[in-house]
Amino acid sequence: MPEFDLDSFKKTWQDQPVQKKYDSQEILQMLNRKSRNYVKYIFWISVAEFLFFSILGLFYIFQNNEADGFLNTLEKLGIKRTSGLEETFNTIYMTVKCLSLAVTAYFVYRFYINYRLIRIEENLKKLIIRIIQYKKTVNAFILTNIVLMISFMSIITAIIFYILNSQNIKLENSTLTGLLIGLILSTALCVLIVWVYYRLVYGIIVKKLDKNLKQLKEIDSQDQI
Numbered sequence: 001m002p003e004f005d006l007d008s009f010k011k012t013w014q015d016q017p018v019q020k021k022y023d024s025q026e027i028l029q030m031l032n033r034k035s036r037n038y039v040k041y042i043f044w045i046s047v048a049e050f051l052f053f054s055i056l057g058l059f060y061i062f063q064n065n066e067a068d069g070f071l072n073t074l075e076k077l078g079i080k081r082t083s084g085l086e087e088t089f090n091t092i093y094m095t096v097k098c099l100s101l102a103v104t105a106y107f108v109y110r111f112y113i114n115y116r117l118i119r120i121e122e123n124l125k126k127l128i129i130r131i132i133q134y135k136k137t138v139n140a141f142i143l144t145n146i147v148l149m150i151s152f153m154s155i156i157t158a159i160i161f162y163i164l165n166s167q168n169i170k171l172e173n174s175t176l177t178g179l180l181i182g183l184i185l186s187t188a189l190c191v192l193i194v195w196v197y198y199r200l201v202y203g204i205i206v207k208k209l210d211k212n213l214k215q216l217k218e219i220d221s222q223d224q225i
Helices: 006-015 024-063 068-075 083-117 124-166 173-201 203-223
Strands: none
Touching (some): 024 124, 068 083, 068 124, 083 124, 124 173, 124 203
């Protein structure tokens, strides 16, 4: 019986040619399809958000008591509740909701257009550019919502102090400090919730899109060699 030579076996095994399962064009097409699917997911999530907040907004319009809870809090500070004050806060809430829906509708449109532009027949460089543009659109969507939230809380804070001044209400230092801390913490919490939500919902898909983008760039660099 011949003696088994492990070194010779290793060398023979290593010298065997490794056949590629897919060529660059096939990989490109697969990555393109995956990228289109990820973009489509983001588009439909944004559509669902738009519909959800539209229905929620209509529900609150018919309820007509959006500012009640907030005005009840202000009454504890000594602020007199008037019909003009109620109208002001209802107008602010309505304006912010309409603006938020308008922003979401705009980005839904942008997501849809970007989805249509990512086509299988596009060349590699165009596909890379489209994905980078799409990522920028998603980041702009997240940033815009955070800016809207900060702007809303800033307006509310300014109105509170304007009402206190117009009604000649002098708060004690401890009450004033508590009010400021409460407003700052509320703003920070709202921004954190918005950021975490969008990072979880959109961030997971964007990470997968990032992975595709990295692979596409590797294919592009190999083609240029």
